[in-house]
Amino acid sequence: GESVGLHLPTLSVQEGDNSIINCAYSNSASDYFIWYKQESGKGPQFIIDIRSNMDKRQGQRVTVLLNKTVKHLSLQIAATQPGDSAVYFCAEIANRDDKIIFGKGTRLHILP
Amino acid sequence: GAGVSQSPRYKVAKRGQDVALRCDPISGHVSLFWYQQALGQGPEFLTYFQNEAQLDKSGLPSDRFFAERPEGSVSTLKIQRTQQEDSAVYLCASSLGGERNEQFFGPGTRLTVL
Numbered sequence: 001g002e003s004v005g006l007h008l009p010t011l012s013v014q015e016g017d018n019s020i021i022n023c024a025y026s027n028s029a030s031d032y033f034i035w036y037k038q039e040s041g042k043g044p045q046f047i048i049d050i051r052s053n054m055d056k057r058q059g060q061r062v063t064v065l066l067n068k069t070v071k072h073l074s075l076q077i078a079a080t081q082p083g084d085s086a087v088y089f090c091a092e093i094a095n096r097d098d099k100i101i102f103g104k105g106t107r108l109h110i111l112p
Numbered sequence: 113g114a115g116v117s118q119s120p121r122y123k124v125a126k127r128g129q130d131v132a133l134r135c136d137p138i139s140g141h142v143s144l145f146w147y148q149q150a151l152g153q154g155p156e157f158l159t160y161f162q163n164e165a166q167l168d169k170s171g172l173p174s175d176r177f178f179a180e181r182p183e184g185s186v187s188t189l190k191i192q193r194t195q196q197e198d199s200a201v202y203l204c205a206s207s208l209g210g211e212r213n214e215q216f217f218g219p220g221t222r223l224t225v226l
Contacts (some may be wrong), residue, residue: 032213043116043203043217044155089154093213099145099168100205100215102154 012109019077021106023090026071030092034100035064035075037086044089044102047075077108085110114138116218118204124224125194133189133221137206144187145215146179147203155203161187162209194225 013019025033031052036044048059050066050073057064063076073090087105094101117136125131137144143162147155148171157171163184172179176194181187191198201222205215 041219043205043219045217046214049214091154098213099157099160099171100147100155101157102147104154105152 009104010107010109012111013080014111015082016079019075019080019084019108021075021077021088021090021108023073023075023103024071025073025090025092025103027092027094027101028068028071030094030101032093033064033066033073034091034093035062035073036089036091036102037084038089038105039086047088080108080110082110082112084108116204116206116216118202118218118221120221121219122222122224124226126226127196128193130190130192131194131223133191133202133223135187135189135204135206135218137185137187137204138216139185140208141206141216142184142209143207143215144181145205145207146187146189147205148173149201149203149220151200158189158202191223194223196225199223199225 034049035047037047038044048062048064050057050064055066061078065074087107089102089105091100091102119134145160146158148158149155159179160168161181164181176192178190201220203220205217207215
């Protein structure tokens, strides 16, 4: 069935380094992809999104890359900070205002 | 400037009890979603409302799960005869709808069924 999956369950990064979190998706019909950050005891928080007709989008300290050829999505966080510690989910939506399909998540640990 | 709120934040139920979980979306948000998040997993879609109309309930795991949004604002997710496998965090999200699809999530209700 349709699914969005992640390559690594846990990622440890030195404070100040860049983080790269990867995601593979299977539904080629999805036209909208989102990265969420979820801290303990909180709901998912929107980080950045990208439409399927784009291959890169930048935000503040974050960049999302989309490779439709290999159905791969990545989130790059520049100069990782302790406050970036969380679980990161990639997610896809087939149509606007439709249900979000989440992957399993990657837990990002920041090393001092 | 309140976001999405949910109550209660924590609920402990004995197996077989009925529970009701409440979601207050952001004022003016047309779309409302319920998700279930098991421990260590990503959220999974349960159901979706546009105003008071329940347009998609394909994710509800059984007929013990029921959701309503009678006036197009507050929504309640009801679980009848709770089972241990219902233990999870139940997340509510709302959005403006249409082309503005960013969904804002509440903090969730953690349900533990003993």
